[in-house]
Amino acid sequence: MVFRKSTKKRIIRSLCFLSFVIVIGILLYYLYLAILIDTRFSGRKWSIPSKVYSDSTLLFPGQQVNRSLLINKLHRLEYRNVARVPESSGEMRIQESSMELYLHDLEMPAKQHRGFPVKIAFRSQEIESIIRRDNGKTLPLLELEPEKIMLFFGPERQQRQLVSIDRVPQNLIQAVLAAEDSRFFEHHGFDFRSILRAIYINIRHGTIRQGGSTLTQQLAKNYFLTPERTLVRKIKELLMALTMEVRYKKQEIFEIYLNEIYLGQKGSVSINGVGEAAFFYFGKPVENLSLAEAATIACLIKSPGLYSPYVSETKCREQRNKVLRDMEKLGYITQQQRDGAVSEPLKTVGFTAYGKKAPYFVDYVSKQLPALYSPNVLSSQGLSIYTTVDMQVQEAAENALERGLARLEKTYPSLRRSNPGRKLQSAIIVMQPKTGYILAMVGGRDYSTTQFNRATQARRQPGSAIKPFVYLTGLDQFTPATILSNEQKTYEVNGKPWKPHGKSSYSGAGIRMRDALAQSDNLATVDLAMKVGLGRIVDTVKAFQFSTP
Known part of the structure; x- marks a missing residue:
């Protein structure tokens, strides 16, 4: 009897100790997750690529x-043709003798202004007038x-345009909730009811038709974890979701989710967040989306590759x-x-993959x-x-180079190469x-064939371009x-005789220095170079930071 009691006590103590260890382990893991999430959320949440722009x-x-x-x-500036008078940013109408634009907002370091509608009238290839359509004023300059x-x-x-929750229209918020997690503002990161409903629907249809993950779980998976489908990853996802719900407000979680979600592909670049998606699909800021457009973006979350x-x-x-339909059932609309x-047609702006x-x-x-700047910055x-x-x-230069080379090859067939x-x-x-x-700057005929920039990397004789530096010296x-x-002479260069070839452009026996420069006279320039010394000319060229042998 005493033996049984002591055994029972040992078992109870062991169970208590084990429970204590488990509780401590859970608390420590919670602290680890809390630190991990806080560190990520309090720092730079996303990598935003830097953009290089042309001049205005x-x-x-x-x-x-x-x-x-x-x-x-x-x-290229993503203006889109419309058949009517342009009414919103980025629209244009081209006519025979005029062009109507609704300008994008201009945002540059020294100047910013909101877009406005203009009409540009042409007389052949000349701009005749530029008029603001909203107030009728004639503009002397348009940028x-x-x-x-x-x-x-x-x-x-990844490319994204970060937006605050305050800028996101109610229609889009409700569309995302209807599409992904209608009880988001009611549960605490884990929705048992949604899981049971998903299991029932999937069993009834005999295939995976619905998932039970909440928005918070989706954020934990996309933001911190890998997409692998394992039990361990699912448990981590659940614990992270519960930790986020404890430490952050619903609005904060929802804002991060809206900026994180993957919503499509532009060539090799992924489109992330509703701010970027609004421009990618509809060419407008997220706050200007219609109800149909908001529902379109929300419907992509499940599978952008399938529903794009x-x-x-x-x-x-x-x-x-x-x-x-789901938004109507939930009473949102x-x-x-x-x-x-x-009944609204599905109208997108189209895109060109990055190049x-x-x-x-x-x-x-x-x-x-x-x-x-460092590569990371x-x-x-x-x-x-x-x-x-x-x-x-730039476009004109590229076309001119291609046409010029083609003309040379046509005139001189021996220059052609397969x-x-x-x-x-x-x-x-x-x-x-x-x-x-x-x-x-055009550095060659075809960048895809050779990236060698003949404008900046090739070493070539300067030809007559060196003459101003000779005369300056x-x-x-x-x-x-x-x-x-300006007569032919024999000069000594590096201990050896050298006689320049060619004739003077001037018929007299001598030529003034200013006339020699104006007429680019070769023999007179050589005479001057020998008188002042080649070393001094090189020093002059170096003072202008040109490379020299």
């Missing part, structure tokens, strides 16, 4: 413009926003309408609102940026980097004389009126 574009009455290049630019020419992505290659309107309009419309949204614009110029910029902190490139000039790597090459740099700004000893020899 100025339009004014009397300006000569290439209308086709201007229209191409507007398309179009810069183009986005590059994004510095991190390894995730860019993949299947039919499946997307069916899923959108299901979300609208009336039947009349639902019917109106169901490098002005690739040689972008490479040139990219090699300079690491001196200012560029790929995570969402910097806006503005450059001087003018994309209309091997892409051995084709005739060229380079173009267009600069603004007063500022030195680079307006366009010569002014230290001589005057513009000094007579130079």
Whole structure:
């Protein structure tokens, strides 16, 4: 009897000790999760790629413009054609002698203004007038926003526009709740009722038709865990969801969820968050979404690859309408609102997958940026980097280079090469004389074939471009009126005789220094170079920070 009692006591003590250890373990794991979640949520929650922009574009009455290049630019700026008068940001209507735009908001370091409607009238290829349609005022100058020419992505290659919960329209909040977790504001991270309902529906249909995860569980999985389907991962997801619910308000969790969710693919870049999705699918800020558009974005959460309107309009419309029916059942909208949204056509803005614009110029910029910012900063902190490139000039330069090389190959068939790597090459740099700004840079015929930038990396003889530096050096000893020899002579260079070939462009026996420069006379320039010394000319060139052998 005594033995049984002592055994019973030992068992009870062991169970108590085991329970104590389990409770302590759970508390410690809770603290670990709390620290992990707090650290992530209190720091930088997402990596936002930095953006490189072109210069803005100025339009004014009397300006000569290439209308086709201007229209191409507007398309790159994501303006979309409409058949009516433009009523919202990013819309345009092209007519025979005019162009109507509703401008995007302009946001640059030194200037910001809201978009407004304008009408640009043309006389042939000249801008005749620019008029604000909202107040009838004639504008002396119109500035179009810069183009986005590059994004510095991190390894995730995610793009998002962060939005606060205050900016998200009620229709979108309710659509997401109806589509994913209608009891989100009632449960505490784990909804037993939803799990039972999902099990019942899946058994009845004999396939997985519905999941039981709450929004908080989805956030825990997407934000902290891997997508693997294991019991251990599911337990971690549940514990993380409960920890988040204890430590954060529902509104905070919901805001992070709306900015985190994956909603589609743009080439190799994933579209994350409702802010980015609103622009990707409908070309507008999230606060301007209609009921039908909000339901469309909400319906994508289950499977963007299946329900994306860019993949299947039919499946997307069916899923959108299901979300609208669920919203009506939950009392979020009336039947009349639902019917109106169901009848609304599914209209998206379309997209072009990311590709490098002005690739040689972008490479040139990219090699300079690491001196200012680390790769981690560029790929995570969402910097806006503005450059001087003018994309209309860039497009014109690229076309001119291709046409010029094609013309040479047609005129001289011996220059043609079947091997892409051995084709005739060229380079173009267009600069603004007063500022030195680079307006366009083309470093070769085809960037996909060779990334070697012949404008910045190739070593070439400067030709007559060196002559101003020769004459600049010569002014230290001589005057513009000094007579130079324009006769053929033999000079000694590095201990060896050297005789320049060619004839003088001037018929006289000598030529003044200023005339020799104006006429780019080779023999007179050689005479001056020998008089002042080649070493001194090299020193002058180095003072301008040119590279020399």
